[in-house]
Amino acid sequence: MAEVLSNGETIARIDETSLAAVLDFYAGLVDRAIIKPLPPPPTHRRNPSSMSTKSTPSSLSLPTTKHPADIAITLYLDHLSSQLKVLSPDYLPVVLPLLFRALAFASTPLPRLSVHPHPSHKQSSEDKITDTINALFSGPHATQCMLILKTHLFPSPQLPTSTAVGALRTFRIYVRRALRTRLARAYISRESSIGYSSSGAPSHINIERDLMERAWPAEEYTASALGLGRN
Secondary structure (H helix, E strand, O other), rough: HHHHHOOOHHHHHHHHHHHHHHHHHHHHHHHHHOOOOOOOOOOOOOOOOOOOOOOOOHHOOOOOOHHHHHHHHHHHHHHHHOOOOOOOOOHHHHHHHHHHHHHHHHHHOOOOOOOOOOOOOOOHHHHHHHHHHHHHHHOOHHHHHHHHHHHHOOOOOOHHHHHHHHHHHHHHHHHHHHHHHHHHHHHHHHHHHHEEOOOOEEOOOOOOHHHHHHHHOOOOOOOOOOOOOOO
């Protein structure tokens, strides 16, 4: 279904109400999946005498159990990403709270704040959700997204508590992005004072490309400068 609905010609033949109904269907899958507890990993007991002395930790590792919510979140995000350009802003008050709840479910401990590149890893559900939220906040309806975020920073009796938890997590991530951008500017300034390479660019700079691009523009007191959207 996701492949069919990602086709531009197909979307043009489907009315907005039907597209929203498909999005609501995937949203229902996410809401039902994130409340399910993660099943315990399988355990296998071995007789110590049967274990080879040459066995390594990697050879004894057990397969990880994938939560149904990870599948539901992927389906929802794939469909939402294909609809971002045609999605009416009227649906943002429904889309963003769901993304907040999904983010609250998928959240992991945040890494130490640093300007240096983080070790590469497979994109997780949290990464996918964060990328989608960032795309919405950097789009044409960024102001409305910001207002929705502020509205959900505190628990509401009409919504699950996880909505506020995810909204706070979103705000925290973007504050960290803003701080990281400021650290990058200070780092680039310091390295620039040390010396330049033969090409004229500052040398000895070990920094991510997207962080470098965010650090170069002049600072402005906008939503982007506060860590929302592209910053």
